Amino acid sequence: MAPHVQFLKMNGLGNEFIVIDARKTKPQLGADAVRALSNHQTGPGCDQFITLEKSPAGGDVFMRIHNADGGEVEACGNATRCVGRLMMAESGANRAVIETVVGKLIGYRCDDESMVTVDMGVPKFGWQDIPLSEPFEDTRVIELQVGPIDAPILHSPSVVNVGNPHAIFWVKNDVESYGLEVNGPLLENHMIFPERANISLAQVHNRSEMTLKVWERGVGLTQACGTAACAATVAAIRNKMTDRTVLVHLPGGDLTIEWREADEHIMMSGGTELEYAGEIDLADLSWRKLPAGSVE
Ligand SMILES: N[C@@H](CCC[C@H](N)C(=O)O)C(=O)O
Numbered sequence: 290m291a292p293h294v295q296f297l298k299m300n301g302l303g304n305e306f307i308v309i310d311a312r313k314t315k316p317q318l319g320a321d322a323v324r325a326l327s328n329h330q331t332g333p334g335c336d337q338f339i340t341l342e343k344s345p346a347g348g349d350v351f352m353r354i355h356n357a358d359g360g361e362v363e364a365c366g367n368a369t370r371c372v373g374r375l376m377m378a379e380s381g382a383n384r385a386v387i388e389t390v391v392g393k394l395i396g397y398r399c400d401d402e403s404m405v406t407v408d409m410g411v412p413k414f415g416w417q418d419i420p421l422s423e424p425f426e427d428t429r430v431i432e433l434q435v436g437p438i439d440a441p442i443l444h445s446p447s448v449v450n451v452g453n454p455h456a457i458f459w460v461k462n463d464v465e466s467y468g469l470e471v472n473g474p475l476l477e478n479h480m481i482f483p484e485r486a487n488i489s490l491a492q493v494h495n496r497s498e499m500t501l502k503v504w505e506r507g508v509g510l511t512q513a514c515g516t517a518a519c520a521a522t523v524a525a526i527r528n529k530m531t532d533r534t535v536l537v538h539l540p541g542g543d544l545t546i547e548w549r550e551a552d553e554h555i556m557m558s559g560g561t562e563l564e565y566a567g568e569i570d571l572a573d574l575s576w577r578k579l580p581a582g583s584v585e
Contacts, residue, residue, distance in 0.1 A: 292571055294318075295579070297375070298333055298564040301367025303512025303541025305335040308371065312343050312350070316571055320359030325574050327357035333567055333576055336508045339368050341375075348386035348393055349376045356507025363391045364452025366515020366544075370396065370405040371561045378402070391452045399558065406558040409516070412523045412548075413450040421448065422483045429527050433481055435472050443472055443490070447524035451555065453506070454486040455520035459530075464490040464502035473504025487514060491521045493530045500538040512541030519555045522546035 294316040297308040307326060309316065318326075318340075326332035340353040352372050354365045369387055373396020376385035385396045387407075395408040416425045425431045428448045433456070436442035446456040456476065460467055467490055476488045488504040501521055503514040518537040525531040526548050534547040544559040566579045 293568050294571060296333070296567050296569060296576075298335070298567060299368075299371040299375075300541075300562050300564060301370050301513060301515060302539055302544065302559060304337075304367040304514060305512075306337050306339050306365075306368050306371055307333055307335040308339045308341065308368075308375070310341045312341055315340075315342070316569075318571075320355075322574055323355045324357065324359045326569065326576070327355075327359075332569075332574065336505065336511050337362075337365050337368050339365070339372065341372065344386075344388050346388055346393070348388035349380065350385070351388040354389070356505070357509075358507040360507050361390075362453055362507065364389060364409075364516050366407065366409060366451075366517075366519060366557055367513060367559075367561075368515075369394050369407045369409070370515065370557070370559060371563075372396070373405045373407055374398075374402065374561045374563075377405075389452065403561050404558065405561055406556055407515075409451060409519050409555040409557050411553045412520070412555060414448075414527075416448075418450045419448045419454050419486075420450075420483055422481055429524070431481075433476075433479065435475060442467060443476075447528060448486075449520040449524050451516045451519045451523070453516055454482060454484055455489060455517055455524075456482070456486050457489045457491050457517075457521045457524050459528075460490050460492050462492070464492050464500055469502055469504050470510055473510065477504060477506050487517055487520075489514070489517045489521050491525065493525055496530075496532045497534060498536045498538070499525065499531070502540065513539040513544070515544060515557055515559070518544045518546050519557055523548050523555060 338355040342351040434441035434444035443458045503517040
């Protein structure tokens, strides 16, 4: 086994990723190693640890996703754009098929190499699909609240599965004013979500614009969350709050989300950044940046 593994540090609107190419050799990195490398004190630091593997079903690549807490998850919108960028740079094509545990996603190159659009597939709304621990006939708004019973701080979220579980709380004021750093962990781990959930606060400004703040499952507050932007847009459309294309403002930048009427696929467009290449010593998980242009 190779004593070192190279990685790329990338981000999508400040949502940070370590990307390892394991298509030829798969390094043995368990949950403890993922946690150590994802931590900014002990590793390069990231929100998701991404492993690229050979595609078992005819895609360009298989993308495995681990949250910073070491848990494997089903979907990551911003990482899909970053991996799409890498695959299209590698092949020179304008399209890349990225497989995940929940299916194939298709990335498309925009005019600028750093801008990528991804087809995130079709959202699910059934309570068993989210999943929720008890039946709700209508998931456009469910009964759930935090704070005093007669004056809740947050209440009545919409729930959507876009590959991973999301709950979106609709707020009237600035998303910063609801203490998501305190309420986020309580809601992520609420018994109504048997697989936990990503928690968003969404302030809808008009028919085509909203601001979103996200507490990501297995990570915490992040600069951006692509799947949350998809889930919030779809939920807003179902609740007749917006039209079918929405500009979503996140702390790290903007995403454009379109929920296509014809086939119900969600299209997500936004920036990606390739920060640097690095190398991890597998014996002790120490790491270093590599000089620009030195990665195979
Ligand atoms: N950063 C992501 C979402 C990553 C997974 C999420 N934390 C989960 O546990 O489902 C994105 O851009 O979508």
